[in-house]
Amino acid sequence: MKNAKTRRFSRSDLIKKLEALKPVLFLPQIEARIAELEEALKAKQFAVKKNPSGLVRIVRRGKTLLFYKRSAPSDAQGTYMPRSQEKLARALVQNDYDQKTIPAIEAEIKELKDFLKAYKEKCCDTVYQKLASTRREVVMPLTLDDDAYATAWLKVEYRHKKFAEDAPQLFTDNNEQVRSKSEVIIANALKAAVVPYSYEFPLLVDRNPEADAGADFCELHPDFYCLNLRTRQEFAWEHFGMMDDPDYAARATEKLELYAENGFFPGKNLIITMETSAKPLSSKLLKSLIKTYLK
Numbered sequence: 001m002k003n004a005k006t007r008r009f010s011r012s013d014l015i016k017k018l019e020a021l022k023p024v025l026f027l028p029q030i031e032a033r034i035a036e037l038e039e040a041l042k043a044k045q046f047a048v049k050k051n052p053s054g055l056v057r058i059v060r061r062g063k064t065l066l067f068y069k070r071s072a073p074s075d076a077q078g079t080y081m082p083r084s085q086e087k088l089a090r091a092l093v094q095n096d097y098d099q100k101t102i103p104a105i106e107a108e109i110k111e112l113k114d115f116l117k118a119y120k121e122k123c124c125d126t127v128y129q130k131l132a133s134t135r136r137e138v139v140m141p142l143t144l145d146d147d148a149y150a151t152a153w154l155k156v157e158y159r160h161k162k163f164a165e166d167a168p169q170l171f172t173d174n175n176e177q178v179r180s181k182s183e184v185i186i187a188n189a190l191k192a193a194v195v196p197y198s199y200e201f202p203l204l205v206d207r208n209p210e211a212d213a214g215a216d217f218c219e220l221h222p223d224f225y226c227l228n229l230r231t232r233q234e235f236a237w238e239h240f241g242m243m244d245d246p247d248y249a250a251r252a253t254e255k256l257e258l259y260a261e262n263g264f265f266p267g268k269n270l271i272i273t274m275e276t277s278a279k280p281l282s283s284k285l286l287k288s289l290i291k292t293y294l295k
Helices: 011-018 025-051 083-122 126-127 148-153 182-193 244-262 284-294
Strands: 055-061 064-070 079-081 197-199 205-207 217-220 224-228 233-240 271-273
Touching: 011 083, 011 126, 055 083, 055 182, 079 083, 083 284, 126 284, 182 197, 182 233, 182 271, 182 284, 217 244, 233 244, 271 284
Parallel strands: 233 271
Antiparallel strands: 055 064, 064 079, 197 224, 205 217, 224 233
């Protein structure tokens, strides 16, 4: 497959010159890791106090593990533990492991906390944060705040698809005309969640990306083109509203194949919703999709 970036119109590429660095994404992951480590530390400390301790030597005989209780570190051989003591033997081995993990967990927690403290004090974002408000109005920071990025992203102009004269008069809370009641619901859910989006933004794709004869470009107009401000990632959102119509469903399948051939995959950079006459669009699902992919 050809490089999808050469074929599709990335809106973020148009404003990349405004932002030299993307927002830092790893800090929440490190903080989550610390929280997990602290919970694991408590669990291991409790287990060590509760469970028996002792030294065990393990020998493999074929597919069987044999356990030998050692009376002291100098007792290299140990005394054989019969099968009736296998549960105890395994508990002793586990407890030995748990004891060794405690200092390792404590050391990792300290390293991560020290890193976070140093990073927050010395990262390049602090230069902009320490500027006087008047200077902030003048300079262009390495990383734009979410409001500035959203404003620049939404200012990108594009040609809108035309509506037929007899098209239903359906408008969103942003006072933009859309083509279905479900699209009104999706647009209003995005607005309520403060997710920047554009309606039917054009994406340049190749109808036959595997061909050697050259590109056969066409435009796809996803119902919504959305921006995750936290990650600066863009998502095309397609809603298929008549999936109980065989012809409509066949066209939807072809469209999804064209998306996939051009590097758009569900969960990666494509959001898909569907409905039938018996199964309408779920507002609960909308909120879940927005929270999962766009927040």
